Amino acid sequence: MTTPTPAVATLADVLAAIDTADLSPIEKTHLRSAVSRTSTWLERPVNAIPADRRSLGPALKALQRRCAAHGVTPKSVSNVLGLLNRGLDLVDRRPSALPPVSALRMQEWRDLYAAWRALVPKAYGPLTILIRYCDANDIAPGDVEDAVAERVIDYMSQVRLRDRDTAVHHLRGYWNAAIDLVPGWPQRRLTIGLKVRPKATLELSAFPASFRADLDRFRRIAAGLSEAEEPAGRRRYDFSVVVATAVADNARGVRQTLKPLSAESISGCINAVVMAATALVAQGATIADIKGVADVVTARGLAALVNSVLDRLEGRAKITRHVNNLVGFLLMVGARMRPDFAEDHEFHALARQIRADFAVEEGMTLDNAKILAQFDDSAAVRALFEMPGTVIARVEATRAARKRRGVDPEITPRMALQVMHAVAVMLLLSLPVRVGTLVRTEWSHVRLPKTRNAPGFIDWPAELIKTGTEASVELQPRKMQILRLWRDVYRPLLCDAQSNNFVFPAKSGPGHRNRSTLGNYLSALVRKHAGLRISSHKFRHLVRTLVLDADPSAEALANALLGHAPGSRAAHRYGTIRPTIASRALAGILERQAAAAKTRPSRSRRAS
Incomplete structure (x- = not known):
């Protein structure tokens, strides 16, 4: 014999409960109005809307953000939500209220709350609720993890109509911010609500020693150091490291001295090479085959790198600039580590194609x-x-x-x-x-x-x-x-x-x-x-x-x-001469020209 599934309460049940509740006529009128308006806004009949805060919360909070489309103010929506909460109490009782922060029992939580409030300008609700919930359930600060945060979010969703995703975002953000801000705060970060993405790179120790040594060699060359061993306590510099140019259009055998790279650029180059090596391994190459940087900075390595980035980050903001940066990093590495790099037309053709497909917006971005x-x-x-x-x-x-x-x-x-x-x-x-x-x-x-x-x-x-x-x-x-x-x-x-x-x-x-x-x-x-x-x-x-x-x-x-070099392309992304300013400058030039013309004697006057 199967057990019948209990019927889920709906807003129709809320209306029935309002009719039989011990309330004044005006209170019943207000509660019925809140239920009716909720049904209208959600465009569903009352018997099709579950009387459950966890399912209603996200929909109603989203409605609050676009209230103008319904011709109401955020305050009106807030009032309706408050009344609806009271109506839901008739069929879906909330969990018992937590003790206030003034009644915290655990000394650890009292100390952390006092330290947090001394540093943070205002009390942020989600984190305060977490502290009260953990104290009431004998959960020590060091035991707070994602599973505990899930329980807190579930409690919050049963107490009030709220958007669960927003609550997760706030709770995770406030907790992790406290780690950086409050001395003595537990160091375990919350990752609740975050999408787990695979690592972009393998551990460097997974690659052959020859590959790691090649990266160290690149680090020295890129910094402008000689490849010879440095004497203890003294650095020897050789800024005349002769390499082939990295520009495909300049592939005419010209050999030039490339300037030393900054520490940030060197780090970016090494990271791009390791990412490309990881992408090659993911496509079937064996780690043992990657003996040096030259095995990675190839057309195949570039294609594998860009495709792996697209697989992980497609649709995300700033992917265009990220792809361009990775292409640029591999160009820098190839120019310094492969004497034949200028003649690798396949690599440069692919690099040009990728940069054309992911063209960076010239000048300042719209945002x-x-x-x-x-x-x-x-x-x-x-x-x-x-x-x-x-x-x-x-x-x-x-x-x-x-x-x-x-x-x-x-x-x-x-x-x-x-x-x-x-x-x-x-x-x-x-x-x-x-x-x-x-x-x-x-x-x-x-x-x-x-x-x-x-x-x-x-x-x-x-x-x-x-x-x-x-x-x-x-x-x-x-x-x-x-x-x-x-x-x-x-x-x-x-x-x-x-x-x-x-x-x-x-x-x-x-x-x-x-x-x-x-x-x-x-x-x-x-x-x-x-x-x-x-x-x-x-x-x-x-x-x-x-x-x-x-x-x-x-x-x-x-x-x-x-700190931009003259003629830097990056400078124009930080700010350009706006058309209004240019037109204003032109008007000034024309006015000065007109004023100067008035002060000159006319031709007829000079002739006489």
Whole structure:
């Protein structure tokens, strides 16, 4: 005898429960209206909509995002969802409420929550719910993993109408951000909701020793070092490494000296070669056959590499630039490791075809142009440039108020973090270096002035710059005062000032701040205090655009600020002379020409 499947409650059952519930007539009217409007919005009859929060939540939250299509406001949808939650309680009771954070039983969770709240500006719901859930179910912080997070998400979906995917994204993001931010936070990261992709490369140790030795040889040649062994404690340089040119169109036997590559380019080249070798193995080649770099940098290796990338990343953003970069890396390697590379017409023909199929958009991308459009208003530019000083002034006012009231501590970690991110914005507006360079800035790179009202300097060595050239910036006295304030007053709260020499220190140990963490919080600070959306890297685009807007002939100045070589193709992706600016410049030229013509005597007057 089979057991009959229990009937699933629907919104029709909710309406029936409303009729028999002990509610006032006005309450019943409001609840019926919420059910009716939900049915209308979802375009399904009430007896076909399950009365289950886990299935209703994603659909209703998606509807809330496109409420304008139904002629209602987000507030109206929110009100309906609240009433619907009450109606669902009549047929689908929620789990019992968790104790509040003020009643946490486990000391470990109390300590972590206090440390987190001291650093994070606001309490983010999903992470607070996880802490309360784990405490109520005797789950220690070190035992939190994806399976625990799944249970928390399931609980959240039963308590409220919510979009499960959004809840997963927030819970994973807040937990992993706390790992980078809060000292003592458990180090196991959550991966719930992430798609598991196969690794793009095999372990380097899986390849023959001759292949690994060839990669080491490339590393030395690409850096401009001689292939001979270096004496201990001294480097010998040979910048006249003669190799064949990598450009197919120049395949006429010309031999030239290629410039040394930056550390980032060398790393990219080696990664591309290992990816290509992995792709060849996946296509059936044996690892033992890959004896050297020359066995990989071939037309077959290039095709295998690009096809493997397409299999993994098809449809993802920025795949075009990624493919172009990989092709470029193999060209760099081949030029330095294969004397016959210029005559490998099959490789170069395939490289040209791939680059034609994945042509990189010339000039600034549409997405970057949209982001920079918010700065067409001069008030937005002013708000951004004044923001660091405004934030620091507010923090200083808070510190003074706490000092007057005798509050201990006078400075909180949250205040110190705000100052750190404001200092980062100030430096990016002074010289828009890449965020990887910014986080590796040390106090030894800072030249402090001898007097209080004199400017100071930051000198970045070539090894910190992607293009391998030195960079320097002058900081006005006011900026140096802010930098001193950060160093002497706020920074010691976030690190051991004696053992950490980085301007932006890691949360623990002698290292520097994680660049993604710094960039994300920097962007959040700008969004909160200036109302502008801009990432740390977009500062480079913004500065170049502002320079060319102010003076279309200042191409050299814009290149110098961003560290681009004259004529660099990459420079145009950061900002070009916009048509409106060009037309304005043309109007100015014509006006000056017309004014000059008025001052000249006419021909008839000169003849007389």
